[in-house]
Every structure is written in C-alpha cells, then in structure tokens.
Amino acid sequence: MKSRILWLFFALVFATSTISAQAADPLPSWNDTASKRAIIAFVEKVTTPGSPDYVPPAERIATFDNDGTLWSEQPVYFQLFFAIDRVKALAEAHPEWKTRQPFQAVLEGDMKALAKSGKKDLVELIMATHAGMTTDEFADIVNDWIKTAKHPALNRPYTSLVFQPMLELLTYLREKFFKTYIVSGGGIGFMRPWTEAVYGIPPEQVVGSSLITTFEMRDGKPVIVREPKMNFIDDKEGKPVAINLHIGRRPIFVFGNSDGDLQMLQWTTLAGEGKRFAGIVHHTDAGREFAYDRDSHIGRLDQALDEADKNGWTVVDMQKDWKRIYPGK
Amino acid sequence: MKSRILWLFFALVFATSTISAQAADPLPSWNDTASKRAIIAFVEKVTTPGSPDYVPPAERIATFDNDGTLWSEQPVYFQLFFAIDRVKALAEAHPEWKTRQPFQAVLEGDMKALAKSGKKDLVELIMATHAGMTTDEFADIVNDWIKTAKHPALNRPYTSLVFQPMLELLTYLREKFFKTYIVSGGGIGFMRPWTEAVYGIPPEQVVGSSLITTFEMRDGKPVIVREPKMNFIDDKEGKPVAINLHIGRRPIFVFGNSDGDLQMLQWTTLAGEGKRFAGIVHHTDAGREFAYDRDSHIGRLDQALDEADKNGWTVVDMQKDWKRIYPGK
Numbered sequence: 001m002k003s004r005i006l007w008l009f010f011a012l013v014f015a016t017s018t019i020s021a022q023a024a025d026p027l028p029s030w031n032d033t034a035s036k037r038a039i040i041a042f043v044e045k046v047t048t049p050g051s052p053d054y055v056p057p058a059e060r061i062a063t064f065d066n067d068g069t070l071w072s073e074q075p076v077y078f079q080l081f082f083a084i085d086r087v088k089a090l091a092e093a094h095p096e097w098k099t100r101q102p103f104q105a106v107l108e109g110d111m112k113a114l115a116k117s118g119k120k121d122l123v124e125l126i127m128a129t130h131a132g133m134t135t136d137e138f139a140d141i142v143n144d145w146i147k148t149a150k151h152p153a154l155n156r157p158y159t160s161l162v163f164q165p166m167l168e169l170l171t172y173l174r175e176k177f178f179k180t181y182i183v184s185g186g187g188i189g190f191m192r193p194w195t196e197a198v199y200g201i202p203p204e205q206v207v208g209s210s211l212i213t214t215f216e217m218r219d220g221k222p223v224i225v226r227e228p229k230m231n232f233i234d235d236k237e238g239k240p241v242a243i244n245l246h247i248g249r250r251p252i253f254v255f256g257n258s259d260g261d262l263q264m265l266q267w268t269t270l271a272g273e274g275k276r277f278a279g280i281v282h283h284t285d286a287g288r289e290f291a292y293d294r295d296s297h298i299g300r301l302d303q304a305l306d307e308a309d310k311n312g313w314t315v316v317d318m319q320k321d322w323k324r325i326y327p328g329k
Numbered sequence: 330m331k332s333r334i335l336w337l338f339f340a341l342v343f344a345t346s347t348i349s350a351q352a353a354d355p356l357p358s359w360n361d362t363a364s365k366r367a368i369i370a371f372v373e374k375v376t377t378p379g380s381p382d383y384v385p386p387a388e389r390i391a392t393f394d395n396d397g398t399l400w401s402e403q404p405v406y407f408q409l410f411f412a413i414d415r416v417k418a419l420a421e422a423h424p425e426w427k428t429r430q431p432f433q434a435v436l437e438g439d440m441k442a443l444a445k446s447g448k449k450d451l452v453e454l455i456m457a458t459h460a461g462m463t464t465d466e467f468a469d470i471v472n473d474w475i476k477t478a479k480h481p482a483l484n485r486p487y488t489s490l491v492f493q494p495m496l497e498l499l500t501y502l503r504e505k506f507f508k509t510y511i512v513s514g515g516g517i518g519f520m521r522p523w524t525e526a527v528y529g530i531p532p533e534q535v536v537g538s539s540l541i542t543t544f545e546m547r548d549g550k551p552v553i554v555r556e557p558k559m560n561f562i563d564d565k566e567g568k569p570v571a572i573n574l575h576i577g578r579r580p581i582f583v584f585g586n587s588d589g590d591l592q593m594l595q596w597t598t599l600a601g602e603g604k605r606f607a608g609i610v611h612h613t614d615a616g617r618e619f620a621y622d623r624d625s626h627i628g629r630l631d632q633a634l635d636e637a638d639k640n641g642w643t644v645v646d647m648q649k650d651w652k653r654i655y656p657g658k
Contacts, residue, residue, distance in 0.1 A: 202372070204577055
C-alpha cells in the first residue's frame, strides 16, 4: 500500500513538473513580439530531438558582444570610465600628468578635451592604467572598482546596467545546453573578474582584446605581467578570428549591437551549413536607456543594420521588444 | 505486487551500482605504485565535499601537454610527419622543390639531411604545408591524413599511439568534473580536428601554437585564411601565457613530459593557494615505447626533472608505473 502511494506521488510530481515547464515563460522581460518568437522558435528547432535542424549540445555555441549588447555603453564604454578612475587614483604618483594630455583632461574633468583625444591618446590612457602589473594584481584592481564605482550620469553601479532581457536569454540558452561566450572589443582581463557573477559566464568563455603578457619568476614565484603593448584587438574582422582561435567552432547563435559585430554575425550565419540565429540590439529607447545608431561615435550601427534585412537577422527594438531594461526596473 | 517487484529491482540496481563504483579501478592500466596513489589521493582530496582541500567543479582545470604526454613523439613530432606527407602530396605542383632544401631532403627521403635542417628550414616546411588555405580546408586535410597515415617506423595509425594510461586519467578526471585541456606546442589547427574523438577533448579546450589568420569575404561567403606567419608559439614561457589568455584560471592539475612544460608546471604549482598536482611522463621504456630524457633532441627532459624533486612533482616512470602503453596492447 505504501509503495502504491509513493508511485502516485511520483506520478504527481512528474505531471506537475511537465505542466510548469510548459507554462513558464523563459523570457519574461521580453514582450510577445516577433523578436521573442524568432528566438524561441530557433532554440526549439535546434534543441528538439528528431527535429531536422537538431544540433547536438556540444555544438551549441552562442557568442555575445558585451558593450551595448549585454550592458549599456553610453556616453562612453564603461572600461573608459575605469581608465579615468584609475588615472585619478594614480595621479599622486604621476605629477607630470597635471600638464600632459590626455591625463590633464581626465584630472580636470574636461570631457570636451578628452572627447577630442585621438586614438594615440586613448591608447596611452589604456597603457598607463592597464599595464605594468601582474595579471593577479590587475584582477584585484578591477574587482575593487566594479564593486564600488558608479556610472557618473546614472549614479548606479555598472553591474546594475546590464540588460535584464539578455540575462534571461543567457539563462534560457544555458538551460537548453548552449555554451554561452562573450566576444567583446573590451579587455579580456577587464571582463573576466566579474562576468561569472554578473552573467554566469566563466573566465574561459570570455574572449576579448588583450595586451601582450610575459611569464616571469619573481622571488621563486611565477607571475604573468601585463606589458604596455597591444596583443590583439577583438573588434570587426578580429571577432571571427578570435572565435576561431579560442573556440574553434562556428557559433550557431550570436548577438551584437554595432558594426563592430558585423563580421561575427557574418561568420555565424553565412558560412557553413545548418540553421543559425543572429540578433542585433537596436538602441531605440531614449527614455529608458539611450537611442543611437547610424551616427553614434560609440556603438555605431549602420552597415550591420543594412545587412540585417538582407540576411534575415533579428533586429531587437529595445523600446518595443523589451518590457524592462535593467534588473529590478 | 508488481510495484513491489519494481522496487526490489530498483534497490538491486542501486546496490549493484554502488558496489561496482567502489570496486571499479579508475586507472586499470596503471600499476599500483606511488604515482597512481598520488594521483588518486589528490583527486579524492580536491573533490570530496567537506575536505579542507575541496575545489568547486568550476575551478577544476586540468591541462595536459600533448606530444610525449598523451601520445608518442619519437623519432620526431608527429606533426612533422604530417608536413613531410604534405610535401610529397604537393610536390607535383612545386617542381622547384626537387632542388631546394629542405624540400629536396623530404622528397628524396634523406632523413639525415632533414635532421640537419635549422629552425629557418623547419619554419619554411611548416608554412609551405600549413598555410595558404582556409581553416575549413586545413581541417579537411588534417582529417584525411589522421584517418589514413601511419607512423613510418611503427606502421600503425598515429591515433593508436596514444597512451592508454593517460586516456584513463583523462576520463577519470572528467568523471570527477574536471575540465580537461590540451596545452601543446603543436598546432592548434592540427590538433582540433581529432582531439574530441581520440581524447574526448573538444576544440574549445585545445590550446596550441598558431599561425596568423585573417577574415575575408569570398563570393559573399566568409572564410578565415591561414597566413604563412607565426602568431604564437605555445611552448616554455608561452604555455602559462596561453593558459592565461585562453582559460583565464590557473590549473590545479597538470601533466607534461619535457622542459617545454616547465613553466606550465611552475605556473600551476608555485603560484597561488590551494593543493595542486603536477606530473611528468618520464620515457623510460625502450622496450615498449622509447627511452630518452636529458640528451634527447625531441622532448628533452632535464631542468624539469631536477625541479620535480624540489617541488614534489610526480615523475611517472613509464616502465614501472604503466601496465600497458598503447590501447589494446
């Protein structure tokens, strides 16, 4: 008798879990528009056993740009705010910065002068703040910053400026046994200390730009030192190259938001066989976030927007497709 | 009644699987010596919940050298045999090779002349055979070769020259939720086409030397082209640098066999906190495989052997520690 009750119990649990799995919306912060339907239709197609488009779990590689795709990127990439904060923190040890650009502009808060900085000035700012320490030391610096720093205009921690709909998408894909990667123009060493806690993406699934690093023994202890020299810029043509180097498989699912992601979108969808999904976050929401595309100096979306239509890429209209932008909002 | 029988059945299955799990030897091709005991003791320590040395699954990174650690490497690295076979296959299209070194030596089977080749000649051999095609084309070439080519002296497919004890170790670690990586001086594009089938290691967990690659659109299709220029040499100091770039975590378990692995062994065991394991495959078995160490031109093991004792690294004596060398033998 007891065992019969147990069987009934198991049958009930089974039925309930089946029902709740059907009822749960995996993307509750997405409005029920074409974008959401396209994502879910694709995921169902490639994950349902017996489907003609079925893809085995090992090959379910999904790559996401970071700036403007997983979190905001205005008025400048958040990594530049990090560099600015580091210049201020290091200024005492560098009296020469008071009269030398681009450091002077940073220290005087002269954003107009800073905005005029050329590429050479920006590189100098990056090298002065991102190199000359060990990888462990840099990770500690980034960790301290990400836990305490706030976006100057929005007055909120940077990690609260991630997109809730994209967090749900990452979770949804992982529940369907996708391996989710970041492939970003941002620094690989800048992202890795916090991507696992914020996005659920572990360090080995973060691909980004990098400095040259060197191995050294210091007092019998091995260290890796960050040198003031670029190793790789993970943007535009660099993105498929880095995907090939780090992952060695072509993604079947990709999301970006700017022309810097164009080649990654092309590499995912236009080469090889099988169903692919490509999405673009279109920043159309001046009220809740920012509105920019073809003329923006950060995250310009122009050529990729033209290509989207031609190639059947899903353009997510932030204003119409997303119920909320940030977690808790 | 029926359900009672079912319960009995499940209870039996449970009991049997528990017993067999306890009884099964995870490393049946290893003799019961100090090396095997050290491996198992370490794995138990870091994977038993509540152990003071417990490491969460996400941090269980294990890195393995390939040549000489997972498969043989004598009389020359197998990738050089691949290059030689490619020169022969391409010779008709390159009449100039008949009178030009190192190609002439390869075509005439003059191994003495080939052995005298300097680094410049070897690089030329690699570039002539490994570059100038897309990544997909190269993967097809490697796949064809690995399925058909045979080791000239041993007359066996190269994939049958992998070490059975190491295959068991890889499986054992993965069953304990380690993520197993290859970190090899060999070419990343040369290994990835077959490492999943042979070692159970997927492309994204293979780190190696690489050529510069470039992204191109050809007739509206994106391709990645292998250029005749080194991008990265994943040997010696390069190994910890590549581990940091590709994985972004320090391994807790590492295996190598030569001085080319020294810095990877140091990076794993001498930096940071927590229990670590480092092993060295010492080729001591002239009868069943090869015997070489301090004076070998391939896989020289000299400084790392001295360091092993000092640092408590486990030196595996192939002859004494391994019951069998190759699968089925």
